[in-house]
């Protein structure tokens with residue numbers, strides 16, 4: 001069989017540019033620098049508006065043998081610690097149950113992000129035309145494969161050692177039930193791998209990695225440790241040490257297009273869209289996971305956000321790219337407002353829709369409520385009172401047959417799904433920056449919750465066709481959807497999701513059926 | 527809306543039965559082109575299959591791919607559309623069309639129509655993806671030039687949306 005063009009080009013290049021006979025790191029690096037993927041028609045198979053320069057340098061300096069040595073040491077530390085030391089200390093069971101539930105979401109979702117980062121980095125390898133730059137992206141592919149395994153391992157470890165494995169072990173099976181997966185796929189999948197290749201790099205490297213891995217992968221280790229989880233910091237810090245080099249790759253993407261006149265035309269609007277895309281999901285979801293999914297608090301999310309997203313990224317990192325024409329995104333102001341309230345809005349909706357998850361949620365207790373009010377003045381009057389009312393109505397007790405989602409529907413607090421981000425939004429209860437917009441196009445109704453997303457949809461409607469759970473399940477009874485979507489534990493009757501983290505009083509399919517809660521699409525009212 | 531299960535539902539059964547009657551490359555090509563025009567992309571003329579169209583479309587693709595595999599010799603698999611047209615000529619024709627497009631709305635229509643008519647297995651992938659990448663890059667250039675120049679109200683008008691509700695924004699600007 002004939003060699004593929006790619007294999008032939010690589011073989012030809014190798015015969016011209018012989019590999020070094022010694023393996024000193026400097027020599028190997030020099031060789032890799034001069035190694036060239038000089039395909040005849042070096043045009044990427046992915047669409048892009050930009051032209052990447054041929055002479056871009058690579059900042060990913062440690063490569064080949066050194067790289068493999070370093071990563072194998074890191075892997076040994078992680079797996080050795082987890083499988084030996086941590087297991088003897090019963091670390092998997094010393095986690096506060098609220099946090100144990102949070103990690104069902106955090107690690108399963110990050111695994112999806114890492115998996116798509118493999119494809120994204122590979123796409124950039126294909127798109128770049130400088131040999132050095134290709135090296136940098138290719139090494140990132142290897143890193144992202146490693147991270148995918150690591151995240152998968154966290155859930156595997158907890159599934160084996162944590163007292164309540166449901167959700168750690170089979171999160172994906174239940175992905176079609178609730179709205180949370182869809183929004184996550186928007187940022188972690190579509191954002192990284194669909195559309196313009198350079199825009200994908202901006203989403204993944206310039207925003208996802210340079211901005212949100214600090215709270216997502218670093219801050220989370222502090223919250224984990226504070227809540228008794230020694231497993232997550234071991235793994236996530238091992239991941240984050242690679243992310244620094246990925247941020248450098250993002251920097252080089254910008255450098256490589258800086259001299260292309262196209263960059264000045266498109267780069268800042270792509271960056272603004274990428275930032276808004278990522279923040280629209282991560283700002284509320286991370287804040288919710290940290291503050292509502294923990295017993296012991298580290299610091300208010302708004303403070304973490306301001307330090308890492310606003311000052312460190314929006315100011316310093318983007319500032320360093322200023323000489324290439326990169327500007328701080330205009331949507332940063334709205335995002336700043338969302339950093340204060342959006343996670344409280346989302347937590348309320350998530351709890352209202354608790355049966356649709358693959359994890360357990362819990363009501364804020366008196367201590368939590370005092371903490372929320374102290375750090376977000378006005379919290380109690382708006383959110384706290386609703387939680388108290390739900391508790392009084394028996395939302396935790398399967399005998400009550402009370403689902404807060406039904407309360408939302410009865411009180412006219414309709415929940416809409418933003419077509420672009422897939423993040424749920426309740427206009428009558430939200431304190432975040434957004435506002436409801438409902439449009440009809442070509443016979444179909446669409447809801448949006450902010451102007452940045454609305455513009456993205458108006459510009460590229462074929463890109464945002466994902467249906468909301470309300471459109472999918474309108475008319476169907478909740479327990480029926482959950483049974484079909486695999487939201488039930490191995491005993492065939494107990495739900496994976498629960499509205500509390502206690503050991504008894506678990507809700508079953510029958511309890512849910514008694515509540516007789518039906519999906520309705522609020523867009524039908526228009 | 528649909529009060530039936532996601533999988534194994536009556537709509538899917540109905541389409542599987544319809545598809546069962548399709549037995550030639552020619553009929554399957556017509557079937558998939560008609561289906562894609564009526565039920566897929568923002569240009570679709572019907573919304574009745576919004577919940578199931580992707581599944582049904584995949585079944586039609588499967589069927590056409592099998593029929594085509596049986597009917598075509600190797601050389602044709604790489605170069606011929608199931609419409610009988612030479613893929614190279616079709617691609618050239620659509621690339622020229624795209625070249626002439628001067629605004630984003632007409633360019634968008636061209637690319638979507640191209641996909642409705644020729645998305646594999648109608649056109650061999652080796653031709654389709656290259657053409658789609660080139661046309662897509664051109665569309666992106668048109669869409670992303672002066673991205674913020676048009677106000678949202680004007681953009682809604684250009685797009686032809688009917689505004690059903692506009693809430694009051696609490697945003698900072």
Ligand SMILES: [Fe+2]
Nearest residue numbers: 114117144147
């Ligand atoms: Fe990663």
Ligand SMILES: [Fe+2]
Nearest residue numbers: 117209243246
């Ligand atoms: Fe990364």
